[in-house]
Amino acid sequence: MTGRPTLTQRRRDATRLDIARTAAALFARQGAEATTAEEIALAAGISLRTFYRYFSVKEDAVAPLLAAGGRRWVELLAESSADLPLREALERSAVESLTPADDAAVEAMHWTRSLLRDPRLDGTWQRVHSGSEERLRTVLAERCPDGTDPLEIRLGAAAATAAIRVALEQWAASDAAATGPGSPQDLGARCMRELTAGLRLWGRVGGE
Amino acid sequence: MTGRPTLTQRRRDATRLDIARTAAALFARQGAEATTAEEIALAAGISLRTFYRYFSVKEDAVAPLLAAGGRRWVELLAESSADLPLREALERSAVESLTPADDAAVEAMHWTRSLLRDPRLDGTWQRVHSGSEERLRTVLAERCPDGTDPLEIRLGAAAATAAIRVALEQWAASDAAATGPGSPQDLGARCMRELTAGLRLWGRVGGE
DNA sequence: AGACTTATTGGCACAACATGCCAGAAAGGC
DNA sequence: GCCTTTCTGGCATGTTGTGCCAATAAGTCT
Numbered sequence: 001m002t003g004r005p006t007l008t009q010r011r012r013d014a015t016r017l018d019i020a021r022t023a024a025a026l027f028a029r030q031g032a033e034a035t036t037a038e039e040i041a042l043a044a045g046i047s048l049r050t051f052y053r054y055f056s057v058k059e060d061a062v063a064p065l066l067a068a069g070g071r072r073w074v075e076l077l078a079e080s081s082a083d084l085p086l087r088e089a090l091e092r093s094a095v096e097s098l099t100p101a102d103d104a105a106v107e108a109m110h111w112t113r114s115l116l117r118d119p120r121l122d123g124t125w126q127r128v129h130s131g132s133e134e135r136l137r138t139v140l141a142e143r144c145p146d147g148t149d150p151l152e153i154r155l156g157a158a159a160a161t162a163a164i165r166v167a168l169e170q171w172a173a174s175d176a177a178a179t180g181p182g183s184p185q186d187l188g189a190r191c192m193r194e195l196t197a198g199l200r201l202w203g204r205v206g207g208e
Numbered sequence: 209m210t211g212r213p214t215l216t217q218r219r220r221d222a223t224r225l226d227i228a229r230t231a232a233a234l235f236a237r238q239g240a241e242a243t244t245a246e247e248i249a250l251a252a253g254i255s256l257r258t259f260y261r262y263f264s265v266k267e268d269a270v271a272p273l274l275a276a277g278g279r280r281w282v283e284l285l286a287e288s289s290a291d292l293p294l295r296e297a298l299e300r301s302a303v304e305s306l307t308p309a310d311d312a313a314v315e316a317m318h319w320t321r322s323l324l325r326d327p328r329l330d331g332t333w334q335r336v337h338s339g340s341e342e343r344l345r346t347v348l349a350e351r352c353p354d355g356t357d358p359l360e361i362r363l364g365a366a367a368a369t370a371a372i373r374v375a376l377e378q379w380a381a382s383d384a385a386a387t388g389p390g391s392p393q394d395l396g397a398r399c400m401r402e403l404t405a406g407l408r409l410w411g412r413v414g415g416e
Numbered sequence: 417a418g419a420c421t422t423a424t425t426g427g428c429a430c431a432a433c434a435t436g437c438c439a440g441a442a443a444g445g446c
Numbered sequence: 447g448c449c450t451t452t453c454t455g456g457c458a459t460g461t462t463g464t465g466c467c468a469a470t471a472a473g474t475c476t
Contacts, residue, residue, distance in 0.1 A: 008423070008472070036461065047426045052463060087410040126334040144409070154374045155399050156409040162366040170359055191363050198406025201352070201364040202295040216443075216452075244432065255455045260434060 016054050016064055019044045023061035024111045032059055032120040059124045062115055066125060068108040070132035073097035078139045087196035090160055094192045098185040100178060109178055116172035133161040163191040224262055224272055227252045231269035232319045240267055240328040267332045270323055274333060276316040278340035281305035286347045294351065295404035298368055302400045306393040308386060317386055324380035341369040371399040
């Protein structure tokens with residue numbers, strides 16, 4: 001569907017990712033606060049000015065890594081069969097996107113855990129999910145029949161995005177491995193299933 | 209439950225709110241980007257240094273106004289009868305917190321609409337909800353029987369917070385009044401009901 | 417290949433941001 | 447009254463993020 005990106009664009013994306021890796025290593029070692037933008041630029045072999053052409057905020061330098069999973073999720077959903085019930089499609093694509101496929105995905109997930117422990121990167125984390133939510137909204141809108149209440153779509157996108165975020169935050173705070181029980185795909189599956197089935201929490205607590 | 213704040217603390221809160229109002233007026237008029245921290249400080253009658261003692265980031269100066277509704281929500285929930293099913297308690301407190309009660313609430317809601325249109329304040333908006341989500345999580349945990357899966361509680365708090373956020377964002381983007389159809393409490397009620405009933409969206413779309 | 421157009425880069429200057437530090441003012445407790 | 451604690455303002459400072467311009471590289475066309 002989306003045309004092949006121009007060569008220039010692909011080179012740009014590669015540079016972007018280079019910087020992201022460099023920044024992630026520095027942030028993980030000494031924290032985002034103690035790392036200056038100049039330091040990142042120097043380590044990445046570019047000038048400070050160029051750094052700010054790729055990222056408007058220092059902390060956002062790691063966004064490409066944090067956003068990789070979410071992007072994959074929405075892609076998978078967009079490609080999934082339209083015959084599948086939405087709840088099925090959402091859960092499957094979520095689990096798949098949380099299952100590290102190639103080396104790049106493993107790497108992104110590894111960085112995610114370190115970076116999520118840096119409070120200074122909270123803003124970037126939120127921004128990443130905000131973007132993810134918006135893309136998800138678009139894909140949901142395409143999949144739903146025309147005339148579906150936009151509020152419902154927004155709400156669905158927001159809730160689903162929140163579920164993935166919670167799963168990842170829970171994983172990052174734990175010491176669970178990247179696969180098996182307690183792993184992102186495990187927690188993600190539980191969150192998505194719980195969410196699409198209607199949270200048990202709502203009815204289980206309180207009288208009557 | 210929460211002890212009375214000391215006099216000093218209450219004076220501090222008042223100053224905080226003063227600054228917030230001043231900042232909101234400036235942000236609404238000229239945008240957050242075009243407003244310097246020094247300008248806010250001057251207009252609020254304090255020094256730049258003192259401003260940064262109240263808010264560590266310029267944009268956060270309006271956070272007390274944006275956060276007022278969410279705080280009220282969690283308060284109401286905490287006070288609500290434990291006999292009420294959680295879904296009922298959540299919806300009622302949400303609707304009530306979105307219904308402007310006193311002048312201060314009307315004012316906060318008014319500012320919220322203007323401020324939400326400033327992209328520069330997105331970060332603050334997210335941070336406010338992040339805090340709200342955390343407080344909600346605490347209250348939910350108290351209400352749930354011991355041993356309730358923490359993941360479920362996190363997920364519930366995240367989803368509910370997202371619902372309120374979506375309702376307010378939808379309202380702010382519209383030209384609906386603060387009461388009646390399309391108002392925050394109307395949208396909020398719809399979002400919370402939809403969420404706690406299990407989103408229709410999940411099942412309605414796709415084959416089978 | 418060569419000429420032309422477009423995009424990227426780096427250096428410089430600069431306003432604004434945000435924090436550490438210290439000394440003076442004010443509030444609260446005895 | 448005094449003393450302790452907290453709040454305040456001014457100053458200095460490193461960092462952030464952007465506008466501007468000239469040099470370079472990449473992409474396109476005949």
